[in-house]
Amino acid sequence: MLLRSVAAGAALLSLVSATTPASAASASVQATQRPRPTTPLSYYLWPQPSSIVDAQKVVDVSDSWLDFSSPNTQLETVIQSAYDRFAHSLEVKRANIEWSGSTFRVQVVISDHSTKGPASLVGIDESYKVQVTQSLATVTAKTQAGAVYGLQTLSQMITKDGYLRLGTITDAPRFSYRGLMLDTARNFFPVEDIKRILDGLVYSKVNVLHWHIYDSQSFPIKWDRYPQMLDATYKYDDGTPKLYTQQDVADIVDYAFQRNIRVIPEFEAADHNAVFGHINASYIVGWNHSPWDGRNGQYMNSTDQPDPANPTAALWWGGQYCNQFPCGQLDIRNPDAIAVLDHLISDIGSWFPDPVLHVGHDEVNARVYGLVPDSWDVAPSDLMYPLFAKFEPHLLQTLSKAKKQYAAWDEVIDTFNIQGILPKNALITQWQQGANNDADRVNAIAAAGFSNIVVSPSDYWYLDCSPSQNWCSTAYEQTVPAFQYNLTGYLTYPGQWHNWTYMYSYDPLWGLTPNASQAVKGGFGAMWSETLKRHNVDHYIFPRISAIAERLWSYNNTQWNDQTTPLRLERFRESLINELNIDAAALDYLGNQEGTTFKTEACDGAGLHAPGQKTSSCTDPGCPVLDSKGNPVVPPSYFAALGDYCDIAATYKTNSFAHTNPSPVPYSL
Ligand SMILES: *[C@@H]1O[C@H](CO)[C@@H](O)[C@H](O)[C@H]1NC(C)=O
Ligand SMILES: *[C@@H]1O[C@H](CO)[C@@H](O)[C@H](O)[C@H]1NC(C)=O
Ligand SMILES: *[C@@H]1O[C@H](CO)[C@@H](O)[C@H](O)[C@H]1NC(C)=O
Ligand SMILES: *[C@@H]1O[C@H](CO)[C@@H](O)[C@H](O)[C@H]1NC(C)=O
Ligand SMILES: *[C@@H]1O[C@H](CO)[C@@H](O)[C@H](O)[C@H]1NC(C)=O
Numbered sequence: 001m002l003l004r005s006v007a008a009g010a011a012l013l014s015l016v017s018a019t020t021p022a023s024a025a026s027a028s029v030q031a032t033q034r035p036r037p038t039t040p041l042s043y044y045l046w047p048q049p050s051s052i053v054d055a056q057k058v059v060d061v062s063d064s065w066l067d068f069s070s071p072n073t074q075l076e077t078v079i080q081s082a083y084d085r086f087a088h089s090l091e092v093k094r095a096n097i098e099w100s101g102s103t104f105r106v107q108v109v110i111s112d113h114s115t116k117g118p119a120s121l122v123g124i125d126e127s128y129k130v131q132v133t134q135s136l137a138t139v140t141a142k143t144q145a146g147a148v149y150g151l152q153t154l155s156q157m158i159t160k161d162g163y164l165r166l167g168t169i170t171d172a173p174r175f176s177y178r179g180l181m182l183d184t185a186r187n188f189f190p191v192e193d194i195k196r197i198l199d200g201l202v203y204s205k206v207n208v209l210h211w212h213i214y215d216s217q218s219f220p221i222k223w224d225r226y227p228q229m230l231d232a233t234y235k236y237d238d239g240t241p242k243l244y245t246q247q248d249v250a251d252i253v254d255y256a257f258q259r260n261i262r263v264i265p266e267f268e269a270a271d272h273n274a275v276f277g278h279i280n281a282s283y284i285v286g287w288n289h290s291p292w293d294g295r296n297g298q299y300m301n302s303t304d305q306p307d308p309a310n311p312t313a314a315l316w317w318g319g320q321y322c323n324q325f326p327c328g329q330l331d332i333r334n335p336d337a338i339a340v341l342d343h344l345i346s347d348i349g350s351w352f353p354d355p356v357l358h359v360g361h362d363e364v365n366a367r368v369y370g371l372v373p374d375s376w377d378v379a380p381s382d383l384m385y386p387l388f389a390k391f392e393p394h395l396l397q398t399l400s401k402a403k404k405q406y407a408a409w410d411e412v413i414d415t416f417n418i419q420g421i422l423p424k425n426a427l428i429t430q431w432q433q434g435a436n437n438d439a440d441r442v443n444a445i446a447a448a449g450f451s452n453i454v455v456s457p458s459d460y461w462y463l464d465c466s467p468s469q470n471w472c473s474t475a476y477e478q479t480v481p482a483f484q485y486n487l488t489g490y491l492t493y494p495g496q497w498h499n500w501t502y503m504y505s506y507d508p509l510w511g512l513t514p515n516a517s518q519a520v521k522g523g524f525g526a527m528w529s530e531t532l533k534r535h536n537v538d539h540y541i542f543p544r545i546s547a548i549a550e551r552l553w554s555y556n557n558t559q560w561n562d563q564t565t566p567l568r569l570e571r572f573r574e575s576l577i578n579e580l581n582i583d584a585a586a587l588d589y590l591g592n593q594e595g596t597t598f599k600t601e602a603c604d605g606a607g608l609h610a611p612g613q614k615t616s617s618c619t620d621p622g623c624p625v626l627d628s629k630g631n632p633v634v635p636p637s638y639f640a641a642l643g644d645y646c647d648i649a650a651t652y653k654t655n656s657f658a659h660t661n662p663s664p665v666p667y668s669l
Contacts, residue, residue: 034058034163041167043564043669044156046572047205047550048557049171058163059134060101061090068108075115078144079108081258082151085203089155092579093667094162102135104164106154108147109140118257118353121145121207126260127172130154132164145207145260152203156575160667175508177454178552179208179524180545181266185215186529186600188234188242193534193659195255199580200542202259203572204549209256210358210429210524212266213244216274216326217602220244225347226340232275234601249351264407265352267344268360269395274328276340283337286368287328289321323363326602332391333369342398349402356427357399362409364416388416396423410441413448424449431458431526439511446516453516455523460498460506461548463540464528500547500569500587501560507551522552530600533657538583543573571669583662 034057041054066083070076083106112125128146130153131138139150149171157165180201182194198209213221219232220243233241244252256263277284321327331337349357364384371383399406407427413419428450434440438457445453456462508523525548527541547569551557558565566587576582 034060035161037159037165039669040564041157041165043567044159044165044571045153045169046156046546046568047553048568049153049169050555051168051170053168055132055166055168057166058159059104059132059166060162061104061158061164062094062101064090064104064106066108067105068110070110070113072113072115074117075110075113075144078115078258079110079147079151082148082202083108086151086155089158089575089579090162093158093160097162104135104137106137106151107139108151109138110142110144110147112143115144118253118262119355121257121260121262122355123176124260126176126207128153129171130157130169132157132166132168134166137164148202148258148260149205152205155203155579156572160669173205173553174555175520175522175552177208177522177524178206178549179210179264179454179456179522180206180541181210181212181456181524181526181528183212183215183527183529184220184244185212185218186602187532187534188218188220188601189529189534189537190242191244191248191251193537194252196538196580196582196659197541198252198256198259198261200538200576200582200584201261201545203576203580204546205553206545206549207260208262208264208522208524210264210266210526212268212528214275215268216272216322216324216328217600218242219275219278221348222246223344223348225343226279228278229275231278234604246351253351253353262354262356263352264354264356264358265349266358266360267341267349268362269330269341270332270361270391271322271329271364272324272360272362273330274326276330276337277328279340280336283331283334283340284328285331286321286365287326289327289368321368322365327365327368329365329368331369332387338391338394341395345398345402345404349404355403355405356407357402357404358407358427358429359395359399360409361412361415362431364411382417384415385417388418389421392416392418392421396421410445413445413450419448419450422450425452426450427452427454429453429524430455431462433457433459437511438506439516442508442520443511443513443516446513446519451519452521453519454521455508456526457506457523458526461503461523461525462498462528463525463544464531498544499590500544503544504547504551504560504565507557523548534659535583535657538659538662539585539589542576542582542584543569543587544585546572546576567668571667574665574667577662578664578667581661583659 037056037058041056042048042052045052064087066080068076068079068083070079086106115124124145125142126145126149128139128141128150130150131140132154137154139147139154141147141150150169153169153171157167159165180197182189182197184194194209201207201209214232218234219229220234220241221229222241222243222245223229230241230243233243235241253263274284274287277287281287322329330341345357366384369384369387371387396406405425405427406423407429408422410428410430410432412422412426413428428445430438430442430445430453432441434442434444438455438459442453442455503525508520509517512520525541525545527537527545529537532540547560560566570587573584573587576584
């Protein structure tokens with residue numbers, strides 16, 4: 001077997017030649033000086049593994065080398081990269097300590113060497129075993145994925161003093177799909193940020209990046225076929241567009257692959273499509289229409305005024321053209337417009353080797369197609385059916401030509417009545433609640449026959465639920481009337497931040513029918529980026545995604561207030577900061593408390609205004625908005641107070657935000 005010495009970026013690790021034997025003698029000399037561990041090995045591990053045998057001993061490791069070879073060079077690269085992670089962890093923890101410990105062998109044994117590339121990660125066996133003895137750590141796995149995770153676990157077994165804990169870990173995931181959704185459309189994140197996030201994801205044993213790459217606000221992709229799309233990018237101060245090239249995508253996909261992470265792109269279709277208006281305005285319906293997010297001033301079952309007897313009655317969401325500015329939906333009646341989507345799937349879809357492609361379909365608005373009167377709040381699904389019954393088979397055909405499997409948000413099971421058209425193994429991403437809770441919704445998806453469901457309950461696992469967001473809580477929406485909103489106030493309601501314990505408290509299988517339990521393949525945390533900038537993206541994602549990850553990885557989930565859970569997560573967070581330069585938030589972080597609310601980068605354009613309500617002045621077709629009695633809705637005074645969504649952005653400049661490496665923190669264990 002080829003023995004390769006390794007010291008990744010290691011000033012402190014001396015290179016060991018391939019012929020140097022593991023120094024068992026020096027290890028035993030050191031043995032008497034080693035402290036006996038006082039904390040259980042389990043405290044070192046996140047997510048919790050299936051089984052831990054704690055040898056209650058340590059070994060001091062002055063240097064280590066990787067013992068692995070394979071005829072598959074791609075596999076060698078992946079294992080090397082995961083081993084480097086271990087070596088780096090050792091280096092950081094030993095940085096200030098003089099040791100005379102032993103040279104330590106890390107042996108990786110894989111039975112399946114056949115892995116060919118990123119597409120082969122789907123459904124891959126992720127189980128592994130790590131056995132650490134006095135001079136040898138053996139990571140045994142069926143596949144590279146298991147080996148990568150074994151090495152992540154091994155890197156967690158190093159104490160703060162640079163000792164390695166002895167013991168045996170046997171592990172396998174509870175769910176096969178454990179994801180993070182990242183939105184790069186409301187704010188742009190350069191490749192380096194995405195790579196840093198991927199480092200933290202593999203350390204959390206998260207294996208899917210669902211990349212919500214574009215939306216109505218921006219299209220950060222260099223698409224040579226349609227250079228006009230550059231108009232839909234954000235710009236750096238010098239005017240350079242913020243975008244991902246084909247090379248950038250390849251770089252991210254490869255980096256993710258080395259970390260066992262699939263990259264599933266989302267090509268948002270139908271709604272959230274204003275960007276395609278830059279190709280031809282006629283391809284988009286409702287482009288830049290207002291109002292958006294249109295609480296139109298009416299109370300349920302009431303006229304325009306708050307009911308004095310029931311002042312907190314819900315406002316009615318009628319008369320809007322989209323849920324967020326700028327409005328604009330693909331005109332799926334226009335073959336030329338559909339051809340743009342076809343081209344996107346064949347051109348850009350081919351940059352992503354994963355077999356799954358997500359095609360959005362959330363929050364489609366019926367009003368822009370002229371299907372319902374402006375005064376109707378909700379369109380019956382049979383009104384949308386004829387449009388989608390034509391569009392969807394074409395889309396499926398396009399995906400099939402591109403060798404892609406269909407994924408979409410859960411609207412597709414009932415909003416357009418197309419559930420019968422879709423293949424039952426389509427990946428359905430749940431985000432909405434049913435009549436009472438998330439389980440109701442997941443049960444409904446399964447009852448519609450779908451067998452491949454992943455959950456991202458917006459009331460639990462939306463990572464953007466900050467004080468500046470209020471759409472995360474249905475109860476909140478229904479009890480806090482908009483007239484309480486004002487420019488300083490509506491952005492800073494307390495209590496909307498879902499902390500890690502809240503996220504941890506959700507279990508994807510609670511309340512499910514047997515069929516739905518079978519159908520749920522996992523879940524993901526969703527990082528929408530309206531309130532993010534480069535400097536706080538790490539804070540929002542970590543360590544909350546790691547809390548979600550433990551739910552999805554571990555069979556023996558404890559409760560968050562089990563005394564070991566915060567201890568373990570705190571130690572994990574310290575490693576994210578010290579070893580991966582991830583600016584992970586403190587466990588008691590309560591969201592953005594900086595007194596400034598960050599708005600989508602789309603607001604940063606010079607002179608851009610995005611009035612939440614323009615009902616009395618809008619000139620778009622369909623205006624003015626009518627109430628249910630056919631009278632024009634006059635915006636009440638509190639909408640004047642609500643004002644311009646983007647004015648708030650005028651107090652800061654996006655481009656001045658950057659990631660800075662966090663200062664090291666002391667390790668607790
Ligand atoms: C936009 O599309 C319409 C038809 O959908 C076509 O008549 C018009 O020429 C197109 N405009 C441009 C600039 O291509
Ligand atoms: C308002 O109307 C809806 C639908 O007709 C009804 O279900 C609901 O009970 C009414 N609410 C009130 C407060 O009257
Ligand atoms: C559960 O799934 C089976 C097999 O697909 C189906 O026959 C059965 O009707 C389902 N049960 C319910 C309650 O939906
Ligand atoms: C704005 O809202 C905040 C938070 O609810 C509240 O404290 C403040 O008094 C409000 N200001 C005005 C002028 O209504
Ligand atoms: C998280 O928030 C809940 C309330 O939703 C609170 O009870 C809990 O103490 C918080 N946890 C932490 C660690 O701050």
